Amino acid sequence: MKAVVITGHGGNEVVEVRSCERPVRQPGEVLVRMTAATLNQVDLYMRNSGAGITHQLPQIMGLDGAGTVEEVDADERVLAVGQRVLIHPAVTCGRCEFCQRGDNVLCTQIQLLGEHRHGTFAQWVSVPARNVFAMPAGLSFVQAAALGVNHITAWRMLVTKAQIKPWETALIFGVGGGVSLAAMQLAKAMGVRVIVTSRDDHKLERALALGADHTINSQTHDVSKAVMALTDGRGVDVVIENVGQAVWSAAMKSLVRGGRLVTCGATSGDQPPADLRRIFIRQLQILGSTHGNFAEFHDMLAFVAQHRIQPVIDHEYPMDQVHAALDRLASQQQFGKVGLNLTCVSE
Structure with missing residues (x-):
């Protein structure tokens, strides 16, 4: 599969679109065929230095994203193959005191996509089923992806x-x-x-x-x-x-x-x-405050659907124009989200 990878720290010279191994879904996970993602300030931070964030290079970038379910467990009752979904980017232990009380965003072993582990700027992503939510109706994939961090x-x-x-x-x-x-x-x-x-x-x-x-x-x-x-x-x-x-x-x-x-x-x-x-x-x-837990994510998505909120997209770039997308975010000239089309590679 194609993915956007950071190979070091510096400027856009350390960001590449390259071929990577497609993730193998593990039991309890959902394999999502990704359609769109959006850029966040932490993507610039990870490219520039990543200081203070435990990570290994090369690493696939990206926190948020949306796409369709490709594979699930046979006994999965909430999600189905072909369903349009978006991803909550915090993979947590489920066992620490914070996870046990329902505030997984405070998990002592939290791993955020695109920071501590491979992220969403890829054609496939496999994450725990609890991190995958149905897209609100009426949104494009890039609009739905925008909900995963900012909203x-x-x-x-x-x-x-x-x-x-x-x-x-x-x-x-x-x-x-x-x-x-x-x-x-x-x-x-x-x-x-x-x-x-x-x-x-x-x-x-x-x-x-x-x-x-x-x-x-x-x-x-x-x-x-x-x-x-x-x-x-x-x-x-x-x-x-x-x-x-x-x-x-x-x-x-x-x-x-x-x-x-x-x-x-x-x-x-x-x-x-x-x-x-x-x-x-x-x-x-x-x-x-930082990000939000699964219950808050569920409530936010319901609110967005009820009030027909449309996340504002400043510009959407094909995957192989990720340098232009990063430059747009770094310029601070954007109004709304800078999106990345993960199915589109320009000529």
Whole structure:
């Protein structure tokens, strides 16, 4: 089969489309013929260094993906050959205390596809049956693939961590990115008032067209002052951010007393000033979040289907144009997900 493989660390020169052995399905697993995947920031990180993530090279890239079931156990009752499915990328032990209580995303032996083991940028993938879910109706394969990282991450942040309510207001930083855009889509479907930021006016215009209530250009405006103006001096109930150090001060200053800040990343740095006095005097809550567990994945997919949410795809590339896809993601010019067509190899 063909697959996208990292052979070392550096730039696109270490990323190759090459022939690999097709995976052999083990008992309890599902073999999926892959159709599409999307790129995530961790794909750039794995290419660049992969520092701190246990992995062996060469390794197939990719966290999320969607396709059709090719092989299953004879006694499988949920999935069937030919069914359109998407993949939850966290392969877990099922036995540690966190798995036992249903929060497998905290598993002490977690292995993420494309990070700790071979990933989804391949024509076939074999994973445990519990990691395979039916695609919501009405989505393309690349749209379904997009749900596997960004939408489930945003869902856990909004629902499990922030426990956001329909009457509340949320501030979402960096709306062009996948998690932020997913958070905006989900929050609006929940009835939440949403303020989004970006340094790009075009992205802000697109966010408004997709339902954002207010936008702030973070390059030309003081975000916290703009938030206070939009909320009559009150502040927002929830901040959703994955930028880290560059926006931390503005995020903290934008919260109402007792507000919640949920973070899932630190692309601009991971050592912001703690601002402890603000935290305890205003009784703020700082919540860390990463991805989501199987139950959350199930609930998120049902919500997406019920509200007919369509993940935004910026551009879809054939597998052998993966370098162009990585460059598009690295440019930070994308609005929505950068997709990879795993069945299409350009001439």
